[in-house]
Amino acid sequence: xxxxxxxxxxxxxxxxxxxxxxxxxxxxxxxxxxxxxxxxxxxxxxxxxxxxxxxxxxxxxxxxxxxxxxxxxxxxxxxxxxxxxxxxxxxxxxxxxxxxxxxxxxxxxxxxxxxxxxxxxxxxxxxxxxxxxxxxxxxxxxxxxxxxxxxxxxxxxxxxxxxxxxxxxxxxxxxxxxxxxxxxxxxxxxxxxxxxxxxxxxxxxxxxxxxxxxxxxxxxxxxxxxxxxxxxxxxxxxxxxxxxxxxxxxxxxxxxxxxxxxxxxxxxxxxxxxxxxxxxxxxxxxxxxxxxxxxxxxxxxxx
Numbered sequence: 001x002x003x004x005x006x007x008x009x010x011x012x013x014x015x016x017x018x019x020x021x022x023x024x025x026x027x028x029x030x031x032x033x034x035x036x037x038x039x040x041x042x043x044x045x046x047x048x049x050x051x052x053x054x055x056x057x058x059x060x061x062x063x064x065x066x067x068x069x070x071x072x073x074x075x076x077x078x079x080x081x082x083x084x085x086x087x088x089x090x091x092x093x094x095x096x097x098x099x100x101x102x103x104x105x106x107x108x109x110x111x112x113x114x115x116x117x118x119x120x121x122x123x124x125x126x127x128x129x130x131x132x133x134x135x136x137x138x139x140x141x142x143x144x145x146x147x148x149x150x151x152x153x154x155x156x157x158x159x160x161x162x163x164x165x166x167x168x169x170x171x172x173x174x175x176x177x178x179x180x181x182x183x184x185x186x187x188x189x190x191x192x193x194x195x196x197x198x199x200x201x202x203x204x205x206x207x208x209x210x211x212x213x214x215x216x217x218x219x220x221x222x223x224x225x226x227x228x229x230x231x232x233x234x235x236x237x238x239x240x241x242x243x244x245x246x247x248x249x250x251x252x253x254x255x256x257x258x259x260x261x262x263x264x265x266x267x268x269x270x271x272x273x274x275x276x277x278x279x280x281x282x283x284x285x286x287x288x289x290x291x292x293x294x295x296x297x298x299x300x301x302x303x
Contacts, residue, residue: 003032003033003034004032004034004100004101004104004105005032005033005034005035005100006034006035006083007083007084007085007104008032008034008035008036008083008085008086008087008100008104008182009035009036009038009077009078009081009082009083009085009086009087010028010035010036010037010038010086010087010088010089011038011040011073011074011077011078011081011086011087011088011089012024012025012028012037012038012039012040012077012089012090012091013039013040013042013070013073013074013077013089013090013091014039014040014041014042014044014048014091015041015042015044015067015091016044016045016046017091017092018044018046018047018048018051019051020091020092020229021039021048021051021052021091022048022051022052022055022056023094024089024090024091024092024093024094024095025037025039025052025055025056025059026055026056027094027095027096028089028094028095028100029056029058029059030097031095031096031097031098031099031100032095032099032100032101035087035100036060036081036083037056037058037059037060038059038060038061038062038077038080038081039052039059039060039061039062040062040064040073040074040076040077041061041062041063041064042064042067042068042069042070042073043063043064043065043066043067048061049061049063060080062076062077062080064076068196068199069196069198069199069200069203070178070194070198070199070200070203071193071194071195071196071198071199071203072194072196074088074193074194074203075193075194075196078185078188078193083185084184084185084186085104085107085182085183085184085185086182086183086184086185086188087100087103087180087181087182087183088178088180088181088182088183089179089180089226090178090179090180090228092179092228092229092230093120093179093180093226093227093228093229094226094227094228094229095180095226096224096225096226096227098223098224098225099118099224099225099226100182100224102118102221102223102224103116103118103182103221103224104182106170106182106219106221106224107182107184107219110217110219112215112216112217113172113184113216113217113218113219114183114184114187114188114211114216114217114218115176115181115182115183115184115187115207115208115211115216115218115219116176116181116182116218116219116220116221116224117130117131117173117176117177117180117181117182117218117219117220117221118130118180118221118222118224118225118226119167119220119221119222119223119224119225119226120177120179120180120226120227120228121225121226121227121228122227122228122229122230123227123229125227127164127167128177128228128230129161129162129163129164129167129177130162130167130176130177130220131162131163131166131167131173131175131176131177131220132160132161132162132173132174132175132176132177132204132205133158133159133160133161133174133175134160134174134175134205134208134209134249134253135160135202135205135246135249135250136160136250136253136254137250137254137258137261137262137265139158139159139160140159140160140246140247140250140262140265140266141262141265142157142158142159143159143160143161143269144265144266144268144269144270145265145269146269147159148161153165160205160246162177166220167220167222168222169222170219170220170221170222170223171219171220172217172218172219172220173218173219173220174208174212174218175204175205175208175209175218176204176208176218176219176220177204177228178203178204179226179228179230180226180228181204187211187214187216190214191207191210191211191214193207194206194207195207195210195252197248198245198248198249199241199244199245199299200238200241200245201238201241201242201244201245201246202242202245202246202248202249203245205249206248206249206252206253209249209253238294238299239291239292239294239295240294240295240296240297240298240299241299242295243263243266243267243270243295243298243299244298244299246262246266247259247262247263247266250262266295267295267296270292270295270296271292271296273288273292274288274289274292274293274296277289277292
């Protein structure tokens with residue numbers, strides 16, 4: 001009998017994190033040895049090829065001539081594989097034992113489920129909120145204005161970001177974090193994969209929105225565990241890219257006027273938070289100011 005892993009192709013997008021990418025491949029190989037692993041290098045120019053050859057020779061490396069973004073790299077990996085399930089992983093996501101089996105079982109158990117996300121944890125094993133809501137203009141406003149914080153992340157004032165609620169049971173959700181997500185290939189191909197105009201951030205929410213529009217469901221499976229470090233290949237410099245991804249999602253699903261308003265709201269929120277951070281002393285204040293400056297500067301220029 002073939003293993004569950006033999007039905008899964010994993011795509012790991014690499015960008016200037018050679019140590020973590022190699023460790024992510026090794027963790028996946030230990031958790032599910034039969035999974036096909038493809039690493040897509042987004043023109044990093046580092047030693048990832050040497051590391052993979054030396055430490056995980058079974059992984060296949062695809063090298064892009066230019067960095068076309070996360071979604072484009074995932075699409076390239078999907079085109080180069082053929083198994084019925086696609087496991088999209090960040091390079092700092094470390095799959096734990098039994099996770100692949102639990103994710104596949106979730107999709108096997110629901111023929112109209114297109115994708116399923118695991119319970120993400122931080123390296124110290126604390127919960128990393130893994131369930132998202134789709135970003136809308138109203139939710140972006142609630143998040144940026146602080147209303148979501150004041151409401152405790154509940155009710156109509158809740159924003160789009162993940163909260164700690166609802167992580168103890170399997171359920172149907174609007175969206176899961178893209179750090180680790182198992183996708184049914186047939187559904188992925190039905191909607192054309194990731195929209196490559198999203199360079200980084202919000203590509204998973206756009207994909208989930210398009211899948212849901214076609215009648216597919218998105219699931220969360222807490223028995224599947226993945227450790228996610230988070231934020232290693234971009235840092236504060238990409239905080240502006242996060243805001244741009246949110247605005248781009250609003251544009252795609254609510255129109256250009258809503259997107260313009262979303263950008264204004266996001267900038268106003270970042271400016272207010274920057275002003276407040278001036279009152280925060282020490283390293284904590286410095287880090288906050290760096291993040292909000294990046295948000296106000298907008299997305300980095302692409303090479």
